[in-house]
Amino acid sequence: MDSNLRNEIYTKGLQWIKQAGENIRTKINNPLVVDTKSNPNDLVTTMDRETESFFVTKIKETYPEHAIVGEEGYGDKLSSMDGTVWVIDPIDGTMNFVHQKRNFAISVGIYQDGIGEIGFIYDVMSDILYHAKRNEGAYKDNVKLPSLKTDTNITEAIIAMNHFWLCPNKLVDEEVMQHFVRTIRGTRVYGSAALEFAFAAEGIINGYISMGLSPWDIAAGIIIFNEVGGVTTTIDGTPINMLEKNTILACNLVLQDEILSTVKEGRKSDAI
Template sequence: MFDKEKAFQTARKWIKEIGHVIREEIDQPRNVDTKTNPNDLVTEMDRKVERFFALKIRNAYPNDKILSEEGFGDHVTSLEGTTWIIDPIDGTMNFIHQKRNFAISLAIYHEKQGEIGFVYDVMADVLYAAKRGEGAYKNDQRLATLDDEKKFTESIYMLNTIWTTDNDIVDAEKIRALVKDVRGVRTYGSAALEFCYLAEGIVDGYVSFKLHPWDVAAGAVIYKEVGGVVKHADGSELSYLKQEPLVAGHKEIVAETLKHYLVLT
């Protein structure tokens, strides 16, 4: 039987515990490796944090599955049962270069539903958290639901500007038009934190095309609790099982984006 409250409190304790370790060791020399390309970075801290969660989960919840980034998880093909989706450090480039603007992202999905989401801004000691149906919080402050209306032309939009250059995933001309039509564009280097900024209402829309489940699973739980919309870039639902292009934002922003700007190649 899935005990949501117990899982929430347990996960929260673990996140705070390993977050303290990261802060204590933030100025130590890093061992930096690359994965799929020279800008796809991983450090010994990414692996240390993921190993920490994997050991804790397998000891306390031996029947649960783990979907994670750095090799300590399981081969997950379905979100049936209970699955922990973990990015130990979301925003590794920020972690290495800035020593801030990165987060621990942890979600718990039960029978294909996102039940719990945590995004922990480690250096700011800010914890975004949500339980499905119970609202979203920034530390102890409940986040307000989104306004009923939001004009696309008055929105602040988040996207990596690499998508405005020619690529084989999305029509870059359409993305350049999006940049011209919105009020402003931002990028923060951590998808998990970007979802939380959506949830706070300080930005309004978001597109990305190469994110993995661990990048977005927790943020999506949090964002949906304030009325946000998260969709595959073709308008369908995300599977949270593989790398998928997505759009997220206020419902009107998502509708406008899907109608006029997202043309997958």
Template sequence: MSEYWENVKNTAVKWVEEAGRMLKDSLHDSLDIQTKSNPNDLVTEMDYKVERYLTERIEQNFPGHKTIGEEEAGRNIASTEGVLWIIDPIDGTTNFVHQKYNFAISVAVVENGHGKVGIVYNVMQDEWFTAVDGRGAYLNDKKLPETCGPVSLPEAVIGLNGRWLARETRSDEASLHHMVRRSRSVRSYGTAAIELAFVACGRLDGYISFRLSPWDYAAGLVLLKETGITVTTFQGDSPSMLQQNTILAARPTLHEELTSYLYNHKGFTY
């Protein structure tokens, strides 16, 4: 059965590669930029174009599979029963608009709630992070280690958006501000999919985010499982594939240390 998912992954990579070319070509044109939930939540016509391109090919080639995407696909889906593709056509749309860099296409294939295939394509760097359940994770053609060594917070580089620090009102030793001061450093790349992939390949030791949707992290979960990274919500649960979640991904020893700062964390203005 794992051979089947390997073939699904290879097929999906071909589609994502073509979608990446579409995005690169579009950078030479003027974009139609709109906002969604707030002025900082951007969407372009390319978000819709890439999502439709991928969903159409899934429907044509895998008619029994369902799809859910960030922009419009699968709004009526209420269950992960069967096979579900979870798509983020451009993770990091703000980067796509402003930097023309640091954005990704993220695709996960989930069977009965269990991640089978994960693809994060870092478009402008032409980096492919791919994984098939039980077959390991890869950065381009190089297999990533299946286990990761221990690291303590003073030695760790953590992915964390500075906006969350700005919203924190507590300042005691359980605060994120205190955690950041104890860490070696923090980074923010503006795209959850890439940051989770960076944890998988060791460029980051951990990643923290408060409000992520399944299309932000579904592919990353497959990568992280194959590289020995622990991923939970702040309460220690497995992230849902159908609703918004808090996400803590880190090497096992570091994950345990970071949990003390995040479990039932209060003190934020949203």
């Protein structure tokens, strides 16, 4: 992507995400219509839909040639990541939004031919913006985030991870994960993949593991995390497919080798 165009898109994206956040804060105590999607705990609200519609309208008015992937279905149906693609989660952490009125984020990742160019993760209620442009570093508001520490021992690591280990296809053996949890210093669950990526980029946690995230959950986070030296793969160590659901392992290279070997050893044991 041309640097002038990237700067222009960045400026527009920053403006829109701040506007969307202000709208959410203004209406945070208004009555909500809450529906469910794939299961009773997969929530969607009028605010999710309103926020995504806002972004889609702004993008299509300003950049009609750009494609959009959005959680609530207001975007395009894509078969490739060719061209400029905005990947949007209007409210990442909807359950937190509904029950807590905090600990949720707007997540916007902008890709050019499959390469992450710009990432925004906006912690709406705290008014904190994590953001990055490719090869220009990652920032928390106006403060540049340092590169990840590479001397972290697995026994000193704090890893964010959700609890969906007993998947239908048994992606990871439960006993292996129990051993893993006892090996590391601690685990955290924040209820928002975007914020968990942001916290990993900030260095206040050392990694993030999830057994099933959609592109809009991770698009911005991967871009921001890359800029501090983080790596994101599937739990198998393979590349992420930005058009489908993925298992996720995000950490630095040192921890990645140890975590991957633990998971693989568990699969091997489970197969015997």
